[in-house]
Amino acid sequence: MDTKTSLKDFVALLRQTRLNKGLFATGIFLTLIGTIGSLIVPLLTQSFIDGYDSELFSNGLIALIIVVFVLSAALDGVAYYILARIGQTIILRLRERVWEKFLKLPIRYFDQTKSGESVSRVVNDTAIIKDLITSHFPQLISGIISVIGAVVILFVLDWRMSMIMFIAVPVSIVIILPLGRKMSRISRALQDETAAFTGVIQETLSEMRLVKSFNGEAFERNKGQRGIRSLYGYGMKEATINAFLSPIMSTVMMFVIILIIAYGGVRVAEGTLSMGTMVAFLLYLFQIIMPMTMFAMFFTEYNKALGATERIIGILDKEEEDEDESVSGEVIDFNTLTFEDVAFGYEPSKEILHRISLTASNGQKVAFVGPSGSGKSTIFALIERYYDIDAGSIAVDGTDIRNIPLSTLRRQIGYVAQESAIISGTIRDNITYGLGEDEYTDADVDLAVRRSYSHEFIEMLDQGLDTEVGERGIKLSGGQRQRIGIARAFLKDPKLLMLDEATASLDSRSEKFVQEALDDLMQGRTVLVIAHRLSTIINSDRIFFLDNGHITGEGTHHELMENHAMYRIFTEQQFG
Known part of the structure; x- marks a missing residue:
């Protein structure tokens, strides 16, 4: 699919990085001065060979040539540093913007996008834009000036020989344009495939224990090899085009050089052209040939950058979580949480919750019970506003949570998950x-550690609280991770506490510590609990039984045992 992004979009994206135009102009100016210096060298060489001014030659024409050459190279070096700094600044600000955008995107985006693809956008796509700005664009400017300057000087030197060069122009255009368009399509496809492959690799590496435990090496090997071979295929397509492009362009240019040498040799033999002019002509010709081959590369990199721009703009234009900071009030009490006729579906055509109504008050312990997939965890996600409801309302103390700033709402919520x-x-x-x-x-930290019973194992560690836990806490046991999660909730001191099967995956000893910590944490708060182990919620003030997104029963444990057949079956299955 061809990109719809234009140069205008690319420039607009660069403006968002607050590009230092003065510094950029300085870099380009120095590049031009260096290019002009390189254009002077062949003329000085012509004077040197023809010996037009022996006195000038004797007084240091060679030294002048060297000075001009060295000064030109030095200016190119300074220009490269300036443009490299600009490029690094651009990539810094682009990555900052994309990263900040990721943190503001709703959970639904991350449900639909692999983390590796997002990583590729932050790392790879921004690097492509940086390379175009710092390397390829200055080369393009320098090349254009070099070509124009060389062509003008060549016509001044000898217009007849200059006309031979234009044999290569139509041939080059016929070759470069179609191959360049094909190369741009391949490059964009390669970018997409790279992002997808990055996602697969990151996902696999992050779950390596699952791979090892279930002997998934063969499956992952085949999946990885498919991605690697796909990247190899695109890479070979690029190589194939370059394999055609470079030799053909070199052959065309070599043919032009041979014609000029042959024609120039005849002119020198006839005495209508000096040897110095002939040498200068060849030097200028090389200053034309090198940029011409670079133009084809720039066209490819430019299209890559447009593809990267399209993807970055696509992320930056995505709708963010609704953070309305204009609403007053930094503290909410959570005296009452109310669901009224709430309906929700992760997909528009597939409703998960159907007209849910419930109330939880301050100091109450409210539990949710039901089969897996009945919508219990979805209720917690809606309270956190990971997703917005499709119908009805969720209110805190009479205020719809959509009218409460997200940071204020979530500051008052503590969440302890199963893991x-x-x-x-x-x-x-x-x-x-x-x-x-x-x-x-x-x-406060020490108190949270003690109240969560985390001190029981932290005090045994050499580094104590400063112990490194490893990626995703891999150096800790499940019970230790849970107690750290509870300590985090203690320190946050939320008004609403949500427990999602917080002890379901623990051994009996760890469960004892965690349950005692949870009992302490629940004091004086509104508590919502999801549990499959009914022993943990029998003493709840209110229990809601969910089945296929409907509340089919509510009451205390004893009331549901008397009035709700499914709850009674659940209880008998666990207690006999």
């Missing part, structure tokens, strides 16, 4: 995650 999420870093980093340094003290 607490752990980031790489230290235990302290994980307990204080999401809080500013002014929001807690070391004493």
Whole structure:
């Protein structure tokens, strides 16, 4: 599929990075000065060979040639550094913008997009744009000036010989344009395939224990090889085009050089052309040939950059989570949480929750029970506003949660999942995650550690709270990760606590510690609990039974045992 992105879109994206136009212009200007210097060298060489001014020659024409050459090279070096700095600044700001955008995107985006593809956008696509700005674009400007300057000087030197060069122009255009268009399509496809392959690799590496445990090496080997071979195929298509392009262009240019040497040799023999002019002519010809081959490469890289621009703009234009900071109120009490006729589906045509209505009040423990897939975890996701409901309303103290700033809403919610999420870093980093340094003290952290019973194992570690936990907390046991998650919730001190089967995957000893910590954490808060183990929610103030997205029963444990057949079956299956 051809990209719909234009040069205008590319420039608009660069403007968003607050490009230093003055510094960029300086880099281009120095590039032009260096190019002009390189155009002077052949003329000085002509004077040197023809010996037009022996006095000038004796006084240092060679030194002048060297000075011009060295100065030109030095200016090119300074220009390269300036443009490289600009390019690095552009990629810095682009990556910052894309990364910040990712953090503002709703959960639905991450449900639909592999993390590896997003990583590729931040790393690979921005690098392509940087390369175009810092390397290929300056080469294009320098090449254009070099070609124009060389052509003008050549016509001044000898217009008859200059006309021979134009034999190559139509031939080059006929070759470069169709191959360039095909190359751009292949390059964009290669970018997409690279992003997809990055996603597959990252997913596999992050779940290597699953791969090893279920002997999935053969499956992953085949999946990886398919991606690798697909990348190889696109790479070979690029190589094939380059294999045609380079030799053909070289042959055309060599043919032109041979014609000029032959014709120029005849002119020199006749005395109508000096040897110095002949040498200068060849030097200028090489200054034309080199940029001409580079133009084809620029066309390919330019189309790559347009493809990268399209993808980055596509991310930056995505709808963000609705963070309405204009709504007043930094604290909400969560005295009452109300669902009224709430309907929701992850897909428009497939409703998950059907007209759910319920109320949870401050100090209450409200439990949700039901078969897997009945919508229990979806209710928690809607309270956090990971997704917005399709119908009805969810309100806190009478205010629709869609009218409460997300940061304010989520600041008052503590969530402990079946497996607490752990980031790489230290235990302290994980307990204080999401809080500013002014929001807690070391004493608060120590208290959270003790109340969560985490001190029981932290004190046995050499580094204590500063112990590195590894990627996703791999160095910790399941019970230890859960207690760190509970310590995090203690430190956050939320008004609403949501527990999603928080002890379901623990051994009996770990469950004892975690359950005691949870009982302490639940005091004085509104508590919502999802549990398959009914023993953990028998004493709940209210129990809602969900089945296929409907609330089919509500009440206390004893009321549901008397009035709800499915709940009674659930209980008898667990307790006999």
